[in-house]
Amino acid sequence: MTERTGVLDRPGTGPAVRRAPARTSPRRPRGAVARRAALSVLLGLLALLTVSPFAAMFVVALSPAGKPTVPAAWPSSLTLDNVVRVVSASGFLTWTFNSLVYAVVSVVIILLTASMAGYAFAKKRFPGRDAMLWTFLATMMVPFQATLIPMFVLISDLGGVDTFWGLIVPTLANSQAVFLMRQFIRDLPDELFDAAKVDGAPEWVVYWRIVVPLTRPVLATLGVFVFLWHWNDFLWPLVIAQSDEMRTLTVGLTTLQTEEIQLSMLMASAAVSVVPCLLVFFVLQRYLVNSIAMTGLK
C-alpha cells in the first residue's frame, strides 16, 4: 500500500561537533591515489552485483526457452519470442491496463486534492485547521495493514470489490502528499497571494494560476512517487481485485508463478512489468534522487 508510516521528520545534521583527538605528528595519507582507485573498484563491483539480478532476468527473458539455469554472461542468441508470447497471452495486457488505470488515476486525483489541501493548510486560516493537520499526521502512524480488514469490509459493503473505484479510492487518502505540498506552498511568498486578492481574483483562479504553476516541480516529483507506489502496490489489489479481469500486474505476476510456467516466460513477464519503472528511472533519476535527499519522501 502507498502510505508509509513514520513518526519522524527528515532530520538535518546534528549540532554535536567533536574534535578529533590530536596527534603530535601530522602526516598525509600515503598511497591516496591507489586507495581511491581501490574504493572505485569496490563501489563498481557492488553496483554491478546490485543490478545483476535484473541482468539475469533480462537475459533469461530474451533467451530461447529451455536454456541452462545459469544464464550466460554474454548470451549467444537473443529472441523476443518470450516477450511476444507473454504480451499476446490473454491476461497480460488487461493486467497492464488495470495497473495503468490504478496508477494514473491515483496520480491525477492525489495531485489535485493534496495540492488543494496543502494550499489551504499553508496559506489559509480556518477553524480546526491545526487539529485536522495533527489528525492527518497521526494517521501516518497507523500501518495500512492494521486497517486492511475494516477497509475491505467497508469497500465490500459499498459494492466496491472487483471495481476500479473500490481499488483506487481508498488509496487516495495520503498524508505524505498533503504534508509535502503544505511544506512547499508555505515557502511561497505571501505577497503573491495578496496581490491576486487585491486584484479580486477568485480563489480557484489563485489556485490554478499561482499555486499550481509555482509548485510544478514538487507536483512532478510527487506524481512520480505516487505512480511508483501504485504501480508496485500489491496487498490492496490482491484482496480487492479478485477476478482475472480486474487484476493488476503485480497480482497477475504472482498468479503466473503458481502455474506451471516456463522460467523464460515468467522472467519475460517480470521484465515487461518492470519497464515503466525503468523508464521513470532513466528519465527522472536525478529528480528522484534529489527529492528523496531533500524531502525524505518514500
Add this chain to the structure above:
Amino acid sequence: MRQRLRDPITGLLFVLPMLVLFLIFRIFPTLGAAGMSLTDWKISGEWSFVGADNYARLLDDPNFLASLRVTLVYVAVYVPLVVLAALGTALLLNAVVFMRGLFRGMLFLPYVTSFVLAGVVWKWIYEYNGLLNGLLAKADVAPVKFLEESSLVLPALALVSAWKGFGYSMLILLAGLKSIPGSYLEAARVDGANAWQRFRRIVLPLLRPALFFVLVIETITAFQTFDTIYVMTGGGPAKASYTLIYGIYDQGFKFFDFGYAATLGIVLFALVLVVSLIQRRLLDRGER
C-alpha cells in the same frame, strides 16, 4: 467584511475533498479495526460483541506466538543488514568521484521496482535448480535449500528486501554525509587522525540524526513486510516465515475470521507504535 470570511470558507472548501477521503478511508477504518477486534465478525457481515475474547485468544494461539517470534527475528536480521548496506554504499559514494552518478543509479535501481518483482526474480535465484545453486555447483559447492530450510528462510527473505530497499536509506545517508563540512575532516586529518578515527569521531556523530531516521523507517518497513513472503514462501517452510502480517492476511482471507484478523492488526499497530516511540526516545536522548 467579505475578505474576513473568505479565508475560512475557501480554506475549508480546499481541504474538503482530502478531508472526506481521510475521514472515510483512514480514520473510520482505524476506529473500525479497534471496534471489530471486540467482535466475532464473519464474512457474512454477522457479528456479535465478544469483549476481549479475541485478545485472550492471542495468548493461547501458538500460530500467533510463533508469528511474533518470526516477525521479531526478521526485523532483527533485516534492519542491521539494510542499514549497513546503505551506510557502506553511502560512504563509498561519498569517497569516490569516478563514475559516481552511474554507480549511484545502479545501486538505487532496485528501489524503483516492486517487492513482487523482487520476489519473483529472487525465488528463481534461490531455487534448488536456481541461479545461485547453479553458480555454487560451478564452484563445486553442494546445493543449498535457501527457502526450504527453516534456519535460512528469514535471512534469505531479509536479503531480498534489503536489496530492494537499501537505495532509499543510502540516499538519505549520502545527503547526511554531504552536509558534513569538509573543513572538519581536513582539520582532523591535519591533526593526524586516521580514516577510522575520522569516521568514528566526526562522521558518525554528525550522521546520527540521519542514521536514526533511517533506523526508524527501516524498522517500520520490516514490520510491514508482506509481498516478498507471499511470493516466495507463503509463510513456510512449516511457518518459519509466517509473520504477523501474514497472519492478518491468512486469518482474514483464508479463514475469513475478520474479528480475529482485525485484532492481529491492532497488535501490529501497537508494536509499530511502541518501537517508534522507543526509538524516538533514544533519538531525543542522543541529541541532548
